Amino acid sequence: MEKTWNNKAWFMVLPVLVLVAFSAVIPLMTVVNYSVQDTFGNNEFFWAGTDWFLDVLESDRFWDALTRNLIFSAIILAIEIPLGIVIALNMPKKGIGVPICLVLMALPLLIPWNVVGTIWQVFGRVDIGLLGRTLATLGINYNYVQNPLDAWVTLIIMDVWHWTSLVVLLCYAGLVSIPDAYYQAAKIDGASRWSVFRYIQLPKMKRVLLIAFLLRFMDSFMIYTEPFVVTGGGPGNSTTFLSIDLVKMAIGQFDLGPAAALSIIYFLIILLLSWIFYTVMTTSDAQG
Amino acid sequence: MDFSWMAWTLPTALFFLAIALMLVGMGVWEYVSPGGNPRVGVLRFETTRGDRLFVSLLGSAFIHLAWLGLVGANLWWALALSAIYAIGVFRYV
Numbered sequence: 001m002e003k004t005w006n007n008k009a010w011f012m013v014l015p016v017l018v019l020v021a022f023s024a025v026i027p028l029m030t031v032v033n034y035s036v037q038d039t040f041g042n043n044e045f046f047w048a049g050t051d052w053f054l055d056v057l058e059s060d061r062f063w064d065a066l067t068r069n070l071i072f073s074a075i076i077l078a079i080e081i082p083l084g085i086v087i088a089l090n091m092p093k094k095g096i097g098v099p100i101c102l103v104l105m106a107l108p109l110l111i112p113w114n115v116v117g118t119i120w121q122v123f124g125r126v127d128i129g130l131l132g133r134t135l136a137t138l139g140i141n142y143n144y145v146q147n148p149l150d151a152w153v154t155l156i157i158m159d160v161w162h163w164t165s166l167v168v169l170l171c172y173a174g175l176v177s178i179p180d181a182y183y184q185a186a187k188i189d190g191a192s193r194w195s196v197f198r199y200i201q202l203p204k205m206k207r208v209l210l211i212a213f214l215l216r217f218m219d220s221f222m223i224y225t226e227p228f229v230v231t232g233g234g235p236g237n238s239t240t241f242l243s244i245d246l247v248k249m250a251i252g253q254f255d256l257g258p259a260a261a262l263s264i265i266y267f268l269i270i271l272l273l274s275w276i277f278y279t280v281m282t283t284s285d286a287q288g
Numbered sequence: 289m290d291f292s293w294m295a296w297t298l299p300t301a302l303f304f305l306a307i308a309l310m311l312v313g314m315g316v317w318e319y320v321s322p323g324g325n326p327r328v329g330v331l332r333f334e335t336t337r338g339d340r341l342f343v344s345l346l347g348s349a350f351i352h353l354a355w356l357g358l359v360g361a362n363l364w365w366a367l368a369l370s371a372i373y374a375i376g377v378f379r380y381v
Binding site: 026029030032033034036037039043045047049050051053054057058265268271272275279283 | 357363
């Protein structure tokens with residue numbers, strides 16, 4: 001079929017542009033405007049220049065929260081991506097097991113973030129929670145309200161429980177799209193299980209893994225609701241991520257200028273890291 | 289229509305105007321020379337001129353932040369450095 005070029009088709013994109021303008025561009029412009037001004041409410045603003053950016057860059061609070069965010073995302077990716085691949089590889093490809101597994105995998109994804117946080121907040125409590133009580137009965141000193149390490153472990157297990165399914169479903173979609181002929185050829189060649197994974201399944205999953213990697217990185221880097229519900233950023237500031245710090249600054253303290261400056265820096269960091277990941281993974285995909 | 293809630297200032301308006309003009313300029317460039325001029329530069333992967341603009345703008349933002357944090361609040365030198373960086377990106381990336 002011959003392809004026809006019609007520039008009027010660009011008008012079909014206009015509704016999306018309008019939507020993006022209202023949902024992203026105008027709010028972003030407003031945040032930039034706020035970041036260079038100070039306000040005490042009543043729609044009155046005073047020019048502050050780059051003061052808020054300097055304040056953010058010089059504050060330990062920002063660098064500590066950023067470090068926590070990076071560590072959290074690195075741990076999440078290191079667990080969820082391999083675990084998702086392993087589960088997807090072991091899921092049935094035919095029969096009644098397929099819909100059962102898919103529904104079970106989809107269940108955590110259907111639960112709203114604040115509900116997930118509440119579930120784990122109760123689940124981990126030493127006085128009434130199943131996990132907390134069980135660990136206490138076993139003699140393990142676990143208390144996510146007082147111990148920073150316990151708080152981190154709880155948040156990581158919660159995120160793994162909530163989001164590994166996404167990686168599983170994406171990997172599974174990649175796996176079922178591989179034609180049987182590939183496996184038959186591998187069998188004739190006497191390929192080992194590892195060779196089948198390395199040379200057939202992994203290359204076919206590369207694209208979906210790229211999506212899974214990016215989605216999980218961006219989501220974990222921007223995580224807010226679940227840790228806020230479970231730990232509220234504590235104990236101390238041990239689980240205060242950038243997003244939690246941002247809300248404390250903007251809504252708790254009503255420091256809109258510094259919060260806007262922090263938002264822009266936060267946005268730029270996510271943009272940079274996502275671009276690096278995307279470029280590295282698409283480039284290696286094109287080469288290999 | 290009242291846009292006072294957006295808290296506009298002249299510098300931020302000029303900033304967004306400059307970004308908008310760049311995007312219009314890129315549109316005109318694409319119209320005159322379609323295809324995005326893809327090539328493999330010093331980063332060893334293919335970039336179009338749109339990619340190069342993105343890299344220039346993102347890099348410039350970090351140059352300004354680094355200048356602010358390490359040198360001081362006078363950002364004119366950071367702007368000059370960003371312009372040189374952008375020329376370098378469009379020439380070699």
